[in-house]
Amino acid sequence: MAHAPTPLSKRALIDRSYLEHRAKVLDLASFLDRIDRASGEGADDFRMRAFESCCALLIDGQPNRAQRILELLSDHSTEPIARAGTKGATGAVPPSSGGAR
Amino acid sequence: MYIDPHIHMVSRTTDDYQRMALAGCVAITEPAFWPGYDRSSPEGFQDYFRQLTDFEPKRAAQYGIRHHTWLCINPKEAEDPVFAREVIALIPQFLDCPSVLGIGEIGLNKNSRNEMEILEAHLELAASRDLMVLVHTPHLEDKLKGTRLIMDAIKNQAKLDPSRVLIDHVEEHTVGIVLERGFWAGMTLYPDTKCTPQRAVDIFEMHGTERLWMNSAGDWGQSDPLAVPKAQLEMRARGHDEAAVRKVSFDNPLAFLSQSGRFKVS
Numbered sequence: 001m002a003h004a005p006t007p008l009s010k011r012a013l014i015d016r017s018y019l020e021h022r023a024k025v026l027d028l029a030s031f032l033d034r035i036d037r038a039s040g041e042g043a044d045d046f047r048m049r050a051f052e053s054c055c056a057l058l059i060d061g062q063p064n065r066a067q068r069i070l071e072l073l074s075d076h077s078t079e080p081i082a083r084a085g086t087k088g089a090t091g092a093v094p095p096s097s098g099g100a101r
Numbered sequence: 102m103y104i105d106p107h108i109h110m111v112s113r114t115t116d117d118y119q120r121m122a123l124a125g126c127v128a129i130t131e132p133a134f135w136p137g138y139d140r141s142s143p144e145g146f147q148d149y150f151r152q153l154t155d156f157e158p159k160r161a162a163q164y165g166i167r168h169h170t171w172l173c174i175n176p177k178e179a180e181d182p183v184f185a186r187e188v189i190a191l192i193p194q195f196l197d198c199p200s201v202l203g204i205g206e207i208g209l210n211k212n213s214r215n216e217m218e219i220l221e222a223h224l225e226l227a228a229s230r231d232l233m234v235l236v237h238t239p240h241l242e243d244k245l246k247g248t249r250l251i252m253d254a255i256k257n258q259a260k261l262d263p264s265r266v267l268i269d270h271v272e273e274h275t276v277g278i279v280l281e282r283g284f285w286a287g288m289t290l291y292p293d294t295k296c297t298p299q300r301a302v303d304i305f306e307m308h309g310t311e312r313l314w315m316n317s318a319g320d321w322g323q324s325d326p327l328a329v330p331k332a333q334l335e336m337r338a339r340g341h342d343e344a345a346v347r348k349v350s351f352d353n354p355l356a357f358l359s360q361s362g363r364f365k366v367s
Contacts, residue, residue: 006306007340016338066300070274074245075212084180084211087135089241099246 028055050092075099103350104366105129105329106358107206107235107269107287107316110157110168111149112136117319117326122164124330128366130169130358131157132206132235135177137321143187146174150191154198167365169358171205171235172196179210179219189222196230202361203227205235206269209247212239220254228260233361236268238275240294248275252282265360269316270295276308285357289318290328298332302339305349314353 006013035048042048054069062068073092077099093100102125110118110131121129131153133146140146153170161168172195174188195201207223209216227234234255239247248268255261263283271279271286272295279286288304289295296304301315319326329350336346358364 004306004309004341004345006302013339064273066303067273070272071245073242074274075242077246078249080212080214080217080250082214084213084216087177087210089211089239089243091241093242099242 046095047090047092072101074101076101102127102347103329103333104354104358105317105319105326106267106314106354107132107289107318108326109134109318109320110161111152112321113319113326115160115163118161118164118166121326122166124327126166126329128167128169128364129161130171130202130235130364132171132237133173133175134206134237134320135175139178143184143191146188147191150195154195154200158200169200169202169364170198171203172201173204173207173223174219175206176208176210176216176220176237176239179216180213182215182218185215185219186222189219189226192226193230196232199363202358202363203233203235205233206237207234208237208251209239210237210243212243212247212250217250217254220251221257224254224258224261228258231260234261234266236266238268238270244270244272245274248279252279252284255284256282264312267314267357270318271304272296273300273304276304276313280308280312285312285314288313288315290315290325290332291318292323292325298328298335301332302335302341305336305345310345310348310353312353312357313349314357315349 050073053072057065057069057072075093075097077097105121105126108129108131110129133149133153150172158168172192174185179185204223204227207220209220236251238244238251251268255263255266267285267287268279269287270289276286288301290298290301305313315329315332317326317328318324333346333350355366
């Protein structure tokens with residue numbers, strides 16, 4: 001399938017979107033700081049372990065980061081579950097499901 | 102000008118129709134979905150299907166927008182197969198309505214056995230009536246597994262032509278496998294989950310513009326009924342020409358939906 005790469009240059013993309021994504025990096029940092037400052041349980045939450053693994057992918061220098069992060073956060077089991085106990089999803093694979101990669 | 106091929110207008114205000122029309126929307130399709138609570142009886146769906154086939158097209162027409170619909174019981178309410186089969190039995194009486202395009206949005210939510218059973222029942226109905234299909238894929242961590250299970254279930258129905266099936270809510274990790282198997286793919290533009298307009302345009306740049314569309318899936322949750330025109334703006338800002346913008350936001354949905362023989366733009 002033919003693809004249509006962005007007509008903008010690397011520099012033009014950076015000029016256009018750097019500040020927007022600088023703000024998003026600061027949001028990530030302040031989210032982690034906020035959790036550090038908070039009290040109570042949650043330090044070993046599986047979602048945060050997954051989050052840290054995603055952050056590592058961001059700076060590994062390899063392509064297709066978005067796809068690889070989504071795969072990291074996906075259930076890789078192949079059989080239907082016995083019953084849907086809830087309607088919602090958590091955004092990462094619970095360790096008890098056995099579907100984490 | 103654009104088509105929003107997946108939006109839940111029963112959850113939106115008439116002001117949204119006006120804003121969409123002002124932004125260039127000329128036609129929409131509205132799949133049946135979950136209202137945020139489980140309905141207490143199949144008769145609740147009888148009323149819902151009347152709303153989708155009778156009331157909503159009239160409300161849209163006030164703003165020059167053509168309204169079409171897809172009927173089903175959404176996978177979020179499919180965990181009780183007996184209940185779900187009673188709802189599926191209601192669908193045929195609405196299939197002759199001129200704005201009904203097919204069965205949707207069917208699929209999986211938590212990838213359970215009961216959801217699979219009801220997905221297969223919907224697929225049998227679509228195959229037996231030669232109907233088009235609009236597919237919902239699961240959320241977040243369940244999406245990749247669910248997309249694979251759904252595609253396998255569709256392939257088991259030999260009468261269903263993949264070119265008449267759209268698999269919706271694709272993201273970077275599912276768009277390739279959907280297109281490779283001959284289906285159409287839809288990207289849903291949401292603020293936090295699914296795709297942002299920026300990521301949707303990235304996907305067009307990486308995977309091309311064939312058999313691919315985008316929609317707002319605006320509903321009662323956090324969503325934006327103007328997400329499609331915002332993605333059009335993102336494409337223009339990146340330097341894509343008007344032909345490319347039109348292809349993904351008008352020509353592609355028109356091509357897919359016209360296979361129903363019922364889809365019209367104003």
